[in-house]
Amino acid sequence: xxxxxSPEYPLTTARSYFxxxxxxxLQRELGDILDSQLSMGPRVAQxxxxxxxxCGAEYGVAFPSCxxxxxxxxxxxxxxxxxxxxxxxxxxxxxxxxxxxxGARPVFTEIAADTFGMDFTxxxxxxxxxxxxxxxxxxxxxxxxxxxxxxxxLHRRGCFVIEDAAHAHGAELNGNRAGSLADAACFSFxxxxxxxxxxxxxxxxxxxxxxxxxxxxxxxxxDLACEDEQYSLPGRNNRFTEIAAxxxxxxxxxxxxxxxxxxxIARIYDEKLxxxxxxxxxxxxxxxxPSYWRYVVLPEVCVDRQALKAAMAADRIAIDWPxxxxxxxxxxxxxxxxxxxxxLPRTEDLLSRHFCLPVHARLRDVDAEYIxxxxxxxxxxxxxxx
Numbered sequence: 001x002x003x004x005x006s007p008e009y010p011l012t013t014a015r016s017y018f019x020x021x022x023x024x025x026l027q028r029e030l031g032d033i034l035d036s037q038l039s040m041g042p043r044v045a046q047x048x049x050x051x052x053x054x055c056g057a058e059y060g061v062a063f064p065s066c067x068x069x070x071x072x073x074x075x076x077x078x079x080x081x082x083x084x085x086x087x088x089x090x091x092x093x094x095x096x097x098x099x100x101x102x103g104a105r106p107v108f109t110e111i112a113a114d115t116f117g118m119d120f121t122x123x124x125x126x127x128x129x130x131x132x133x134x135x136x137x138x139x140x141x142x143x144x145x146x147x148x149x150x151x152x153x154l155h156r157r158g159c160f161v162i163e164d165a166a167h168a169h170g171a172e173l174n175g176n177r178a179g180s181l182a183d184a185a186c187f188s189f190x191x192x193x194x195x196x197x198x199x200x201x202x203x204x205x206x207x208x209x210x211x212x213x214x215x216x217x218x219x220x221x222x223d224l225a226c227e228d229e230q231y232s233l234p235g236r237n238n239r240f241t242e243i244a245a246x247x248x249x250x251x252x253x254x255x256x257x258x259x260x261x262x263x264x265i266a267r268i269y270d271e272k273l274x275x276x277x278x279x280x281x282x283x284x285x286x287x288x289x290p291s292y293w294r295y296v297v298l299p300e301v302c303v304d305r306q307a308l309k310a311a312m313a314a315d316r317i318a319i320d321w322p323x324x325x326x327x328x329x330x331x332x333x334x335x336x337x338x339x340x341x342x343x344l345p346r347t348e349d350l351l352s353r354h355f356c357l358p359v360h361a362r363l364r365d366v367d368a369e370y371i372x373x374x375x376x377x378x379x380x381x382x383x384x385x386x
Contacts (some may be wrong), residue, residue, distance in 0.1 A: 003370040008362065011317040011371060014192035015360040017258070022250040028244040036242075040219075043245035046075070048202070051187075054170075055179025057204035059211035061218055061239035062248075063331060066166045066188035069214075070098035070135070072238065073184045073203055075215040077160050079104045079132055086126060086134035087211040089116040089347045090325040092135070093136050100336070108328040108339065111347045115142050116282060116296055116354070119346075120150040138178055139170035140356075141194070141291030145174065151182050162186065166201075167293035169194040170259045174287045179204045180209050189244075194258055195251035196291055197244040212280035218356055258361040260294035264290040265359050268296055277350050280385070294322065294356040297353045297375075301383040305355055311378040317371050321355045 005011070018026065031261050033043070052060030063069040079085065085105040087096050088111050094296035096106040110122040113211075116139040125333055134154060136147065151161045163185035165171070178208060179185040184207065189200035202216050215232070216222055221235030251258075273279045281297040305321065325349055328339040341348065357371055 001370065001373060005367065009364055009367050010362065011315075011319050011358050011367060012360070013320050013358050015362050016196045017254075017361045018140070018247075018250060019254065020253065021288065026246055026250055033242045033246065038243070040239050041242045041245075043242045043249065044240045047240075047245040047248045047252070047339075050203045051177075051202055054177070054252060054255070055185065055187075056177050056180050058206045061203045061211060061214040062202040062245065063203060063218065063238045064199060064240065065094075066164075066186050066190070067094040067098055068203040068236070068238050069186035069203040070094060070162070071101065071165065071236075072160050072214045072217045073186060073205075073210065074098055074102045074104070075234075076184075076210045077133060082130060083132045084128060084130040085132060086118070086123045086325050087327065088123075088135075088137050088139075089328050089344050090116055090139060090323060090351060091137040091164065091249045091327060092166065092323055093327065093330060093332075094166075095137060095343070096330075096333065099135070100333075104132070105130075105337065106197065106327070106333070108326075108338075108344060109335075110344050111139070111350065112144065113298075113346070113350060114282065116140060116350070117142065117144050118150075120144070120280055123150070124153065124225050125298040127157065127159075131157075131159060133162065133183075135162045135164050136182070137166070138171055139167075139298055140282065141167045141171045141178075142282060142296040143168065143171050143173040143178060143181070143288050143290070143322035145173065145285045145287055147181060153369045160184075166386045168291050168302070170255055172289040180206070180292075183207060186208050188276070189248060194262070194291055194373075195248070195255055197247040197251070198249065200244050201241065219246045234322055247374060251373050254361075259291055261361045261363065262359050263290075264365065265368045266290070266295055267361050268365060269297075269357060269359075272369075272372045274299065278376065278379050292359050295359045296354055296356055298350070300356050300377060301379065303379055303382050305353070307382055308355070308378055311382065313372065315374045317374060318333065318358060319355045319375075321351070322377065324351060326351050 221233035
């Protein structure tokens, strides 16, 4: 096919996007913000309400990062020394680090080959008397159909479940959105995510006691019931700016369009890759509607990933493979927790082979077709050469 590159439609793994009409609105908002309250004002409150409502949750509390939101959630559950929290090994460092910084031990689990999320059977086998709960990552924005049963089982055992929904803005399972499926959920608004505030995160929950704790923790443990300035809990400076909230309100208006674009790109990839016989994409299960923060591919033939990455880069197409190394092989945890290669063999195998194709709101159908055609061409050549 004839294809012309355009800087307006970069073939990168991620790209933030503010449509022209939103940029104009934001410029007007900035003028108003600079003449009024800069932090923790009416826009922050509106963003918290609107984002929580979008998730089907009652409460939203904005934080400067998803990491801070995770930390607040763990503190709300009273996590500390001698506690254990289940965490999948395929996730960003923050998922395990929040547990570690709370003084508890992250217990890393295998991932499932069909979702790249937590393998729930493996996770249940790792529960001990010290297990307090689990952080379940909706990897790439895909929610496992087995997730509700896992939540129910952990609740039966007296444990909590936190959704790490950093990838899952707008992802759904049986019509229910990420953020409404467990005790609490934490989202990221980093620039590579589906919607962005530059930096930022959000805790959403239906539980009043978690929301009240998080609101206090957001403001250094301030006692919000007192008229004077009293601090009744340990907390941090986790306030959110009005500028970031304006960005969030703008991106929230765009979210449905962003998701429609990502899902269309995924449909094109699915169709071509499933016919190819040389690659297996992660396909959504019945009832699961991913947000496609990443589009994951597993080659069915032996291919050198670095060579494939270089070949695709020559076509100005970026591929990557988050996260490498997996959590249990990160140096900080190897030193502190004595984790070793071979402890999670299925996860280590999957993560040694997978890669992700570009998917973001600035890709067109023609871009997706070009990307997947070039991918199949390079895999065929590299597999033959190998």
